[in-house]
Amino acid sequence: MATRTTPLPLDALGRGSVALAVVAVQAVAFAAAYSLGRPTLYAGFVVLSAAALGFASRRGLFGVAMAALGSVLLVALGLPLLLFAARQSPSLIxxxxxxxxxxxxxxxxxxxxxxxxxxxxxxxxxxxxxxxxxxxxxxxxxxxxxxxxxxxxxxxxxxxxxxxxxxxxxxxxxxxxxxxxxxxxxxxxxxxxxxxxxxxxxxxxxxxxxxxxxxxxxxxxxxxxxxxxxxxxxxxxxxxxxxxxxxxxxxxxxxxxxxxxxxxxxxxxxxxxxxxxxxxxxxxxxxxxxxxxxxxxxxxxxxxxxxxxxxxxxxxxxxxxxxxx
Amino acid sequence: MTLAVDIEATFTADGADAFHVAADFEVDPGETVVILGPSGSGKTLLLETVAGFHDHEGTVEHDGLVLSDRPPEGRDFAFVFQDYALFPHMTVTENVEFGQRYREADANPEALLADLGVADLTDRYPPTLSGGEAQRVALARALAVEPTVLLLDEPLSSLDVPTRQSLRADLQDVLAGVTSIYVTHDRTTARALADRIVVMNDGQVVQTGTPEDVFERPASPLVARFTGSNVVPISALSDRASLLDGDRDATHLTVRPEAVELGAHDPDLTGTVERVTREDATSRVTVAVEGVPEPITVFSVDPPAPGTTVSLGFPPERVATCRA
Structure with missing residues (x-):
């Protein structure tokens, strides 16, 4: 059933590859921010990239706003976890x-x-x-x-x-x-x-x-x-x-x-x-x-x-x- | 081996008045009794109460054996639900075999499925079945326990029209000789399947009789309306004597739409065609008559145009009288 005439740019890539790409980009961004000693930059990057994904899914301004706001919570939940993992000493573990x-x-x-x-x-x-x-x-x-x-x-x-x-x-x-x-x-x-x-x-x-x-x-x-x-x-x-x-x-x-x-x-x-x-x-x-x-x-x-x-x-x-x- | 039902039950739902259901009727061996009534008349609650799903007063007896103090599994009935109620996590065969583990019944599930035209579904799961297939499987599940009485709750009403017609035809064969109670709001189904009809309204039985009785001689204007008969207040008739048949207290006269003569030479009533609705082989013509609150329905293969003045004749042998 073709309900859409033009596929969304994200759909064309397939869900799996989009998820993989997003994770890869996030990993690189976090590594960069962490090595600069500025994890705050990464928090900003998450919110911006969520807004960008919202925009790319053609959900309109509403979608962009919802994605950006939702990502703030993801930062609060995920960033401490990432920093926790990054700051552990493997030898101590x-x-x-x-x-x-x-x-x-x-x-x-x-x-x-x-x-x-x-x-x-x-x-x-x-x-x-x-x-x-x-x-x-x-x-x-x-x-x-x-x-x-x-x-x-x-x-x-x-x-x-x-x-x-x-x-x-x-x-x-x-x-x-x-x-x-x-x-x-x-x-x-x-x-x-x-x-x-x-x-x-x-x-x-x-x-x-x-x-x-x-x-x-x-x-x-x-x-x-x-x-x-x-x-x-x-x-x-x-x-x-x-x-x-x-x-x-x-x-x-x-x-x-x-x-x-x-x-x-x-x-x-x-x-x-x-x-x-x-x-x-x-x-x-x-x-x-x-x-x-x-x-x-x-x-x-x-x-x-x-x-x-x-x-x-x-x-x-x-x-x-x-x-x- | 007669099933005798004489029960009363009261149902309460949050925020609603208590609903009282009472019924007293018998089902003879091999007979199909149809409980006919509008939505909300309590017919499903009555059937579920007979099955043992709800507390009640009074008795359900089969062959002199009191069943009403037994739980549903102790009554030896089977039930076909309106929305199939097949077990979604079991295959079709497992569904049909379900009750055989608990009852002494050796009906062959595959033969039952084959008889009902769904032999090829054995390994399928209910969510993948169409409505018609699911209801045939549910029927096979019910027949597989070889019940003393088969209870059916509007088994056709969730189906589309062609499926309903084909399953109704099959039900005529299946129910022949099977002691059963069949609940429906559909008078066509009632007429097709019933040996006897119990008409219910607002939780009470308002008429019991053969289909002939209920359709041709409704006990009240209410039953007449519900079974599709025309209802005419006697006060609206000019020549009363020929139709009244001696019942001096009668208030209304009822006549089936198919019995009314359109363009009669010696009319009983005259009216104006209000609407013509095309049906399969004929047209349904509604005629407004002065002094008669409800328009008269007539069938015609050659219907007059709306607005035409027509005369209506009621053959005395097809007219019945009743009291409001």
Whole structure:
């Protein structure tokens, strides 16, 4: 179908090559600005090049203005990241990367959030299902679920200590400075992401499909397992990844509840003590300064990005529903 | 093996008044009962309630067995939805086989698909099907569980006209001998498929009878209008006695458009042609008559021009009376 008579100048090149060209130009511009010691020049260059791309897409003055304004946010998000990466010392990163103490931190930094994400999903998915179908008193439950999003996380940590610590709900459970306490804190702050993403996914599955399953013989559980669940799978996985990512980055609640914890570390085959990665980065910053904490932060960033991309990649194809849902 | 439905249900939606649905009818073995009513008359809610999707009072009984306290999966019905409601993540075959895992039914899915003319779709996914194909697959899914009663909710109304006509013809074969309840707002479909018709309006049953009863002898002006009959207040007729058939309390007279004689020698009414609409083989002529609130519809192969004065005759054997 030919809907345009003259192709846009950018279209003629193909999307892939345009993206590649833009990235290359940006890389050269950043390298030039950085080597001149004037990163501000690069910020200006980004805004100007976004405006130029807006102009080249023939979106008019409106498109140019929207592209230029939007690029300001990209600068605020991306420039610190670029400067962070550019200013790291490779030898320091290599040194930290071979430090067994850092390995333990990275292991705990992935493992504990994973437990929190699993807990968020295991109990959050049933809750999300009910929220998507509606019930009396729902607004109250919704507020409770979203509460951790607005509570300062150090406050969340204090709440957990009051609720589950000494004299709290489970006298037999030791929370302060333990792995269960850490996972509890991480679950507290990350569960809303799992619940909300799963709930949106359930809401997108039509009631009629569930009716169709039921009337043709499936029990509620069978209808969930064969119809609603698979159709909402991507949303559930997204919720899990969001909860996991949120837990990886959690600082406040963990610093209060479980500053450092003892856990079983398989590579060493024994129990070791370590801190949650964000806490460790903060600690390194206080004790060793910006350069050392930067190297550890770079490692944590790399591991987080790698796992995040891996899960995204795994969930793109495995759970597709032939273009639906 | 008769299905006896006698239910009442109340539905509330945010910001709307409670909607009350009540119905009492039976479906004999092998019979197709069409629930006919305008949009918003509660017919879909009624069908969904029979299927067990909504809470209700009263009973649904099949063969003396009370089903109304059972969940949808315990009623042994099948359902064809207006918008197909096929499972998008399963192939056509998987959709058709879906319920066979739970019901004792050994109908061959491939044979069902072949009977419905969609044998070549087996490995396709629903989002890639046309509306007509999807509804045939949905029908096969419903028949595959060998239901005691087949419930169909406006299965033709999402389809374009040629597809609708071809599927309606196939449905005549499929529904023959199958105990079924068929919901529609389309009187043509109702007449083509029904053994009996339950007319609903505003959540209530307003007439139950054979298609002949409902179309030729509507119980009220409302049913007459909805089934496409002409409605004439008796006060507008000059010679009442010959048409009234003894019903002294009747307020209105109804007659099918195809029964009205255009240019009758001994006219019952005289009016002016308002509009002529060409249809397939004939033309629909609307005639405005003084003293009759609604114009009279007549079919004619040789229609008079708009503005012409015409006489209208009502054959006594095709005229029925009713009370408002």
């Amino acid at each position: 290599a040194e930290k990367a071979t430090d067994p103490g850092v390995h333990r931190v990275l292991y705990l930094g992935v493992y504990a959030p994973l437990l929190a994400a699993v807990a968020s999903l295991a109990f959050g998915v049933p809750l999300a299902y009910h929220l998507s179908r509606g019930f009396a008193g729902q607004p109250l439950v919704e507020s409770l679920v979203d509460l951790p999003l607005v509570v300062p996380h150090s406050v969340a940590g204090i709440i957990i200590l009051f609720g589950f610590g000494q004299g709290g709900a489970f006298p037999g459970l030791s929370v302060l400075g333990t792995l269960p306490g850490m996972v509890l804190a991480l679950t507290f702050v990350s569960a809303p992401y799992a619940v909300n993403a799963a709930r949106e996914a359930f809401e997108s599955v039509e009631d009629r499909l569930e009716y169709a399953a039921r009337v043709h013989g499936a029990s509620p559980w069978q209808a969930f397992r064969r119809v609603t669940g698979p159709l909402a799978m991507r949303g559930m996985v997204t919720g899990g990844v969001l909860a996991w990512a949120r837990a990886v980055s959690e600082f406040g609640a963990v610093a209060v509840v479980a500053y450092s914890v003892e856990f079983f570390y398989p590579p060493a085959g024994e129990r070791v003590v370590a801190q949650h990665a964000p806490v460790f980065v903060y600690n390194t910053y206080l004790q060793g300064g910006l350069d050392e904490s930067g190297a550890v932060a770079a490692l944590l960033l790399g591991v987080s990005a790698a796992i995040f991309l891996l899960v995204r990649w795994l969930t793109t194809d495995a759970t597709t529903t032939q273009g639906v849902a």
